[in-house]
Amino acid sequence: MWKIPLADVHFGPEETAAVTEVLESGWLSQGPRVERFEAAFADYLGVKHAIGVANGTAALHLACLALGLGPGDEVLCPALTFVATANAIGYTGARPVFVDINGPHDLNIAAADAGGKITPRTKAVMLVHYAGFPVEMAAFQELARRHGLALIEDCAHAPGAVYYGPPGGPKVGSLGTAACFSFFANKNMTTGEGGLVATNDDQLAARVRTGRSHGMSTLTWDRHRGHSFSYDVVAPGYNYRLDEVRAGLGLVQLERLEANNARRRELTRLYRERLTVIPGLEVPFLAADPATSACHIMPILLPPGADRQACMAALKEQGIQTSVHYPPIHRFTHYQNLFPADYDHGLPHTEDAAARELTLPLYPTLTEQQVMEVAKALREYKGCSGAKVQRTE
Ligand SMILES: Cc1ncc(COP(=O)(O)O)c(C=O)c1O
Numbered sequence: 001m002w003k004i005p006l007a008d009v010h011f012g013p014e015e016t017a018a019v020t021e022v023l024e025s026g027w028l029s030q031g032p033r034v035e036r037f038e039a040a041f042a043d044y045l046g047v048k049h050a051i052g053v054a055n056g057t058a059a060l061h062l063a064c065l066a067l068g069l070g071p072g073d074e075v076l077c078p079a080l081t082f083v084a085t086a087n088a089i090g091y092t093g094a095r096p097v098f099v100d101i102n103g104p105h106d107l108n109i110a111a112a113d114a115g116g117k118i119t120p121r122t123k124a125v126m127l128v129h130y131a132g133f134p135v136e137m138a139a140f141q142e143l144a145r146r147h148g149l150a151l152i153e154d155c156a157h158a159p160g161a162v163y164y165g166p167p168g169g170p171k172v173g174s175l176g177t178a179a180c181f182s183f184f185a186n187k188n189m190t191t192g193e194g195g196l197v198a199t200n201d202d203q204l205a206a207r208v209r210t211g212r213s214h215g216m217s218t219l220t221w222d223r224h225r226g227h228s229f230s231y232d233v234v235a236p237g238y239n240y241r242l243d244e245v246r247a248g249l250g251l252v253q254l255e256r257l258e259a260n261n262a263r264r265r266e267l268t269r270l271y272r273e274r275l276t277v278i279p280g281l282e283v284p285f286l287a288a289d290p291a292t293s294a295c296h297i298m299p300i301l302l303p304p305g306a307d308r309q310a311c312m313a314a315l316k317e318q319g320i321q322t323s324v325h326y327p328p329i330h331r332f333t334h335y336q337n338l339f340p341a342d343y344d345h346g347l348p349h350t351e352d353a354a355a356r357e358l359t360l361p362l363y364p365t366l367t368e369q370q371v372m373e374v375a376k377a378l379r380e381y382k383g384c385s386g387a388k389v390q391r392t393e
Contacts, residue, residue: 003319004370007186008363010260018248025244030213031221033247040254041196045171047179049205051197052242052250053212056156056182059195060088060126062240063178066197066207067150069094069123075152076117077126078109079328080350085128085154086329094123095338098330100347104301107131107284107353111139113346118143124150127176129158131325132188132264132294133285134172137163141175151175155198156182157296159189160261169292173198178208183246188261188294189253191246212240263364264295267371271298271360274375280306281378284353297325298362300378301353307383308358314381320374321361328354 022033034052042050053059069075071093077085079098086096100113107130114125125144127135144151153176155161162169173179178201183194197208213219215237218228242250268290275283280303285293302308312322329335330345331354339345360374 002321004321004361004366004374005363006321006323006359006361008365009185009190010256010364014252014255015249018252019245022244022248027221027224028244029220030241030247031224031244033244033251034242037242037247037250037254038196040251041181042198044254044257045179045198046174047198048200048202049198051205051208051212052247053195053197053208054240054242055193056154056180056184056195057084057088058212058238058240059180059182059197060084060152060154061091061238062208062211063152063180063197063199063204064088064092064094064124065211065236066204067124067152067177072121073123074119074121075124075126076109076114076122078128078130078350079330079345079347080107080130080326080354081128081154081329082156082326083329083332084156085126086335089126090338096126096329097122098345098347098350099125101130101349101353103349104282104353104356105284105287106133107299107357108133108135110349111136111143114140115143118147118149122147122149124152124177126152126154128154128156129161129172129294131285131299132157132161132296133288134158134161134163134292137175144177150177152177153179155179156184156187158294159187160257161294162292165289165292167291172294174200177201178204183250183253188264188296189250189257191242191249191253194242194246194250196242207235210235211237213237214239260364261294264362265290265293267362267366267368268293268295268298270368270371271362271375274372275300275378278375278379282356295362298360299325300358300360301356302358304352304356306356308356310383311358311378311381314383315374315377318373318377320377323359324354324357325359326354326357
């Protein structure tokens, strides 16, 4: 339907073989492949524990539970993220407190604003590495140290990103208290639905493991192997398990991740070259080397007052799919209902970016020609650029 879709999966015969192998094995629920996938992911990230779960939201929820978050606690997080980030905090009874982003040049959560929103009830910060670009980790580690906070990394956009100058910097997801990954269909590596919690903390890992399977002391797989005959329920828990089909896919997708990220970085560089010359358009994260990023999405900012919907429609006319990342969470009805009507979240940069952000197609099989086509469509549609801007002020 789209000539150039927003995102696309990259599967080959290896994925088909991996799924077939699981089907032929006759064992579908959490078992040996999940263990292999967890070991491979932990090794890749350079962390002690990786725990496969049903999806990224379950990963965030389990991390919050394992940290003991609950009613009366506050967790700082950005509002410019997918709603799952804040929903997972809310599942525990804790309250999300929204923190502003750095500005149009950097759409990540701002450490300075976070510092100003810490209260005696603040227990954790949920960090989203927006578009795959690492947050200013050192500043958040300092805040965490000074105020005794946990750092939960929402790495849904950032598998394979590195915190500091490449190559060889620590991988994103290895420095927080816990890091949560999503393998949803549009992510850099996918298992359809799927997720994972990574941590170096043994106790936290143990709580996540029991929490993902009803708080039970043994698994069906353990009983199948004759390792145990019964089980106890030792903690609250959910059915948040990953299955063998997804773990099989995950093992293959993890193998592809570095090459796919390298391709995303190349395409991001080409987009930058083509877009920064268009008057009025802003390209966030220009100060960051794409080599540090997982380059999950390609966000741009239209000029203030530009008609984003008209721009999206003009690109659609040419078969180019675009999207918005994100409608900010504090503007959703449910979240407005949670806070008093006159509550000011104090998020000027978030409001500005959320009103102007447009996400362009980015995926490993996108061609240079297609990137140039997208850039050309933006250049030629004057409503998108600075040439004929309708200002609302
Ligand atoms: C930033 C962010 N956080 C959390 C999630 C939730 O992941 P999932 O859809 O796997 O539950 C997503 C993805 O959808 C996301 O983009």
